[in-house]
Amino acid sequence: MSLISVHNLQKFYRVHQKEPGLSGSIKSLFHRKYYDVKAVDGVSFEIGEGELVGFIGPNGAGKTTTLKVLSGLLYPTSGDISVLGYIPWERKPAFQKQFSLVMGQKNQLWWDLPAIESFILNKEIYEVPDDQYKQTLNELVSLLEVEDILKVQVRKLSLGQRMKMELIAALIHSPKILFLDEPTIGLDVVMQKKMREFIKAYNRKFRATIILTSHYMDDVKELCERVIIIDKGRLLFDGRLDEITRKYADHKLISAVFSDHITRADLAKLGTVKEYDLPKAVISVKRAEAPQIAAKLLEKYPIEDLNIEEPQIEDVIREVFTGRDLA
Amino acid sequence: MVNNISRYLKIWFKMAGVSMQLETEYRSSFILEILVEIGFFVVTLINIAVIYSNVPLVVGWTKWEAMILMGMYMVFSEIVLGLAFIFNLRTLPDKITKGDLDLILLKPIDSQFQVSLWRPYFASFPSLLSGIVVIFVGFAQSQIRFNIIQFLTFILIFLCGLLIAYSLGIIISSLVFWFINADSLPDLAEEVIFLSGRPSGVFPGFWRYLFLLIIPVIIMVSLPVEVLTGKQSVLWLPFAVIMAAIFLFLSRRFWLFALRHYSSASS
Numbered sequence: 001m002s003l004i005s006v007h008n009l010q011k012f013y014r015v016h017q018k019e020p021g022l023s024g025s026i027k028s029l030f031h032r033k034y035y036d037v038k039a040v041d042g043v044s045f046e047i048g049e050g051e052l053v054g055f056i057g058p059n060g061a062g063k064t065t066t067l068k069v070l071s072g073l074l075y076p077t078s079g080d081i082s083v084l085g086y087i088p089w090e091r092k093p094a095f096q097k098q099f100s101l102v103m104g105q106k107n108q109l110w111w112d113l114p115a116i117e118s119f120i121l122n123k124e125i126y127e128v129p130d131d132q133y134k135q136t137l138n139e140l141v142s143l144l145e146v147e148d149i150l151k152v153q154v155r156k157l158s159l160g161q162r163m164k165m166e167l168i169a170a171l172i173h174s175p176k177i178l179f180l181d182e183p184t185i186g187l188d189v190v191m192q193k194k195m196r197e198f199i200k201a202y203n204r205k206f207r208a209t210i211i212l213t214s215h216y217m218d219d220v221k222e223l224c225e226r227v228i229i230i231d232k233g234r235l236l237f238d239g240r241l242d243e244i245t246r247k248y249a250d251h252k253l254i255s256a257v258f259s260d261h262i263t264r265a266d267l268a269k270l271g272t273v274k275e276y277d278l279p280k281a282v283i284s285v286k287r288a289e290a291p292q293i294a295a296k297l298l299e300k301y302p303i304e305d306l307n308i309e310e311p312q313i314e315d316v317i318r319e320v321f322t323g324r325d326l327a
Numbered sequence: 328m329v330n331n332i333s334r335y336l337k338i339w340f341k342m343a344g345v346s347m348q349l350e351t352e353y354r355s356s357f358i359l360e361i362l363v364e365i366g367f368f369v370v371t372l373i374n375i376a377v378i379y380s381n382v383p384l385v386v387g388w389t390k391w392e393a394m395i396l397m398g399m400y401m402v403f404s405e406i407v408l409g410l411a412f413i414f415n416l417r418t419l420p421d422k423i424t425k426g427d428l429d430l431i432l433l434k435p436i437d438s439q440f441q442v443s444l445w446r447p448y449f450a451s452f453p454s455l456l457s458g459i460v461v462i463f464v465g466f467a468q469s470q471i472r473f474n475i476i477q478f479l480t481f482i483l484i485f486l487c488g489l490l491i492a493y494s495l496g497i498i499i500s501s502l503v504f505w506f507i508n509a510d511s512l513p514d515l516a517e518e519v520i521f522l523s524g525r526p527s528g529v530f531p532g533f534w535r536y537l538f539l540l541i542i543p544v545i546i547m548v549s550l551p552v553e554v555l556t557g558k559q560s561v562l563w564l565p566f567a568v569i570m571a572a573i574f575l576f577l578s579r580r581f582w583l584f585a586l587r588h589y590s591s592a593s594s
């Protein structure tokens with residue numbers, strides 16, 4: 001059964017054109033020209049219980065807009081959307097108590113108070129029973145290892161510590177669905193890793209359904225079996241992460257360690273040279289021709305080691321995006 | 328319903344606690360605010376003294392009656408500002424531009440409540456008290472007396488006035504959804520409500536109808552005081568109640584309409 005179902009979602013922002021200069025702004029007072037920004041333009045997907053889905057795309061692709069529609073902040077321009085059986089933008093309290101939206105750039109905690117005060121307030125707002133609150137809080141606090149800083153004013157916390165607290169505040173009512181919009185933004189590598197571990201553990205432990213957006217491919221690679229890629233408001237791909245490579249990468253990488261000298265020009269005859277740092281070199285070749293070229297290499301040159309590899313997922317995705325850009 | 332009210336009250340008291348903690352967190356500025364309020368109070372008293380040093384009556388009000396009106400206005404405006412404006416409606420434009428309104432709309436609790444009655448302001452409490460002192464002085468010095476009917480009617484009309492002021496605040500501040508960067512809209516609402524400090528006699532003819540029916544600032548302070556001091560009949564009560572109901576209803580509809588606009592445009 002799908003918890004989230006999105007069918008042909010469109011969201012256009014209506015913005016008015018600003019003409020330069022004073023006369024322009026006076027003119028636009030009386031005669032405004034409007035145009036539509038097609039932030040999301042016909043996106044459909046279904047997400048089932050307990051899934052952890054990566055939602056990726058370049059800047060301005062429409063990720064945040066989609067998450068805002070799913071959490072009821074925006075009315076869609078058109079489309080059928082159902083989340084937990086509710087129509088999100090009706091903003092029914094019964095619906096709102098079952099999900100959380102965490103935006104990496106926005107904080108809900110009271111800046112001048114210890115985070116625990118914000119948790120208590122959320123407990124009241126979400127009507128969490130006392131014992132459930134205590135249990136959830138304890139679990140989250142120990143998962144995120146923040147026992148010592150619960151009573152420290154939020155403004156005195158580091159960005160990473162604050163993000164952990166934001167997560168607790170968002171999870172204190174045990175939401176069934178979690179929308180995470182760039183939760184690791186601005187964090188250092190170590191903290192990013194900790195966040196990822198937490199998200200994974202939370203998903204496993206509570207069978208929470210999670211949609212995650214991120215510009216860090218490591219987040220997606222480590223966390224999400226399934227990814228949805230959108231660009232310019234349109235869906236490009238929806239499937240398993242490893243399928244992206246199969247579907248979009250028309251080439252493979254052959255990396256070899258040579259025991260004798262080989263010129264760059266010789267390699268270039270076989271494929272595109274990606275790396276030339278003897279004794280190691282990497283060339284990119286057409287997927288179908290990879291076995292023959294590898295055989296040819298082994299036959300003609302003295303080789304210590306040879307591997308045929310899939311290209312990096314980052315590279316594939318970058319190619320997908322830039323390819324679309326040109327089209 | 329009853330359940331809901333008690334839940335909202337509980338949250339309000341929780342927020343009041345939070346607000347108290349935050350205000351005392353910066354103790355020096357808290358004390359400064361109180362000093363400013365007292366200075367303000369002294370200035371208005373001097374103002375009355377100066378005005379009445381030459382004339383015995385202003386639009387039919389004696390000096391002591393004017394003091395009662397003044398004190399009542401202080402109580403009224405401090406309640407409205409402290410509960411609905413200072414930490415609440417005043418911050419609405421900022422919440423919209425920064426996107427913090429989104430966080431509010433995510434919560435399973437009424438959004439109007441969150442933007443208008445969320446965090447009370449306590450530093451205005453002293454001037455509320457001084458308003459009460461002024462009222463007592465006014466009554467003690469004048470010969471005005473009232474009966475229990477007048478008193479109860481006064482209380483009810485005063486409450487209606489609070490509801491009307493609150494509703495006007497919501498309506499005017501909500502216009503900010505259409506005018507981005509119109510940060511001063513809540514201030515405009517406050518200025519409108521500040522008109523309630525005048526005795527109704529200063530509004531002649533057309534103005535009287537305007538400020539009684541369309542922007543009913545007369546109902547807020549002047550009318551209840553006039554009922555309490557016997558200048559007007561207690562029969563104004565049903566009118567005040569109906570006006571409060573109408574304005575409350577309108578403000579609710581307008582808030583929901585404005586939100587609908589926000590969510591479909593969201594800029």
Ligand SMILES: Nc1ncnc2c1ncn2[C@@H]1O[C@H](COP(=O)(O)OP(=O)(O)OP(=O)(O)O)[C@@H](O)[C@H]1O
Nearest residue numbers: 013015037039058059060061062063064065593594
């Ligand atoms: N409030 C708004 N008014 C007008 N246009 C908007 C508004 N919000 C977003 N847009 C536009 O809609 C498009 C999609 O924006 P959105 O924020 O959903 O992208 P995103 O995928 O989250 O990007 P990023 O990775 O940079 O966060 C962009 O072209 C953006 O300029």
Ligand SMILES: [Mg+2]
Nearest residue numbers: 063064065181
């Ligand atoms: Mg975004």
